[in-house]
Amino acid sequence: MPAPADAVLRDDQPSLTDQAYEMLEEMIVTLKLEPGVAVSEARLSEALGIGRTPIREALQRLARERLVTILPRRGIIVSEINVKSQLRLLEVRREVERLVARSAARRALPPERARFAELARIFEQSARTNDETSFIRTDREFNDLCTLAARNEFATGAMTLMHALSRRFWFIHYKQAADMPATAKLHADIARAIGRGDEKGAARALDRLIDEIESFTRATVGADT
Secondary structure: OOOOHHHHHOOOOOOHHHHHHHHHHHHHHOOOOOOOOEEOHHHHHHHHOOOHHHHHHHHHHHHHOOOEEEEOOOEEEEOOOOHHHHHHHHHHHHHHHHHHHHHHHHHOOHHHHHHHHHHHHHHHHHHHHOOHHHHHHHHHHHHHHHHHHHOOHHHHHHHHHHHHHHHHHHHHHHHHHOOHHHHHHHHHHHHHHHHOOOHHHHHHHHHHHHHHHHHHHHHHHOOOO
16 A cells, blocks of 8 residues: 555644544445445444544545535435536546646645656556555545645645545446556556646646546446436
8 A cells, every 4th residue: 555645745644533534435435335325423433443523524524525415313324426427527627637737747846746756656556456446545645646736725625526426436337347457557647747747748648537537437327418
């Protein structure tokens, strides 16, 4: 498992809320918590060994990202998947991520550029070994590092709302319609371009990735849009 970007670039340790969020987000994305299942703070706290307050704060963040729905006096439900919403999300994601990729290529600091180059190597290793778990974890770190390096808080907010939903959709359906090694290599192309400060190359690589994801999304369900 690759070291988190924050561990490379900062000395501080993640808070309990951050730890709870990362664990729950991965459980949802990788379907250990399936769409439609009901969860509770108490059960999650016991399962993860983290207090209920960090769990509650993590669930509130996941609700903002539309991965869970909090129903007052009724409980917490892992959100269902809506394919047409996913396609609309991709329209926004293309524009925002292109901006973020170009900004990161322009503004990344030397340690960040070095980590982008390392992430490109990890993506390629995931492609060679067809390791879906490594890919999912590296993708999350890559997204976090992109938003950090772009240094645009408004783009960061928009990206945060999209990426976990996209990762979950991909994980659910990729064995039917996607090529994981090809997807990992496309991510590597973006990371490498950002690392070397190539704004136009990063934008072109990003467009190739979104084209692939959009084709995959449509092929998965034959959505009539």
